[in-house]
Amino acid sequence: MTSDTTQTDRVTAETGNLRELITNARFVLFDFDGPICRLFAGHTAEQVAKELVAWLEGQGLRGLLTEEERVHPDPMVVLYAVNRRHPHSDLVAELEERLTQQERKAVGSAMPTAYVDPLIRTWNAVGRRLAVATNNSPRTVGDYLTGRGLAGCFAPHVYGRTSDLDRLKPNPHCLNRALNAMGAAPSTALMIGDAPTDLRAAERAGVPFLGYARNEEKAEQLRDAGARHVVDSLLPVLRLVRDQA
Structure with missing residues (x-):
């Protein structure tokens, strides 16, 4: 068997597996930042992280963060x-709200x-029920979907971050909320995500998973997971x- 034949057989098998995954899905749960858009394409996540750190320092709370956390590009x-140091506190709620406002600013330049x-x-x-299950704020998602004319495709099924950070993915909480609200059995749903946390949440919820990777680094992370x-x-x-239409 030649290498070309092997490659062709592999592609054919992958296409068949993907077709089965899509055909079986009656309910589709999308992660937001990645599969639907690049939220911080123009309003960088690194800048948002710096602004959150600056706000904490302005409150006299510089010591809450390690040096590594202070310079990390992910807000x-x-x-x-x-949250680890002050779980479920007013401080966490305030910081989460500030992150939400920064996310909503980023919507205008999202790709x-x-x-x-x-x-x-x-x-x-074609009659599939759609939901968003994300670690982003549901208000951010709502702003974006409305701006793209897509809100009606999901309404009212957008499930996102609250100040209870323990329930963010990889916790399956937002997926379970979506499934329960739509009356969906996990095996009839499909989760589309771009991070190992999405995969873990889908596994814990019993939902089949399709990874989306915009580059090879993302693809390797998903496959390694x-x-x-x-x-x-x-x-x-x-x-x-x-083809289903």
Whole structure:
């Protein structure tokens, strides 16, 4: 068997596996930042993290963070760090609200993921029930979906971050909320996410998982975490959904 034949067989098998995954899905749960858009494409996450750190320092709370946490480019690292030291406190609620406001500012410069808008509309048109299950604020998601004319495809099923950070993915809480609200059995649903935390949440909820990776680094992270199905474009997913119409 030649290498070309082997490659062809592998691609054919992957396409078949993806088709089965898509065909079986009656309910689709999307992560937000990644599969639907790059939220911080223009309003960088690193800048948001710096602003949260600066606010803490302005409150005389510099000592709450380690040096590594103070310079980390992910604002969620700052939020998690404060929550570990002051769980369920007013301070965490205030910091979470400040992060939400920064996310909402980022919506105006967010970059839609290629092919996701027609994918969402087509899936909705063929009768699939859609939800967002995310660690971002539901208000951020609502702003973005409304701006893209997509809110009606999901309404009212947007489940996101609250000040109870222990319930963020990899905890399956937001997935379970979506499943319960839609009356969906986990085996009839599909989670589309771009991070190992999405995969872990899907596994714990009993939901099949499709990884989306915009670059090879993301793909390796998902595969190393155990993801069986990973795509670098939503175009093949869109084509398979269109075949169902």
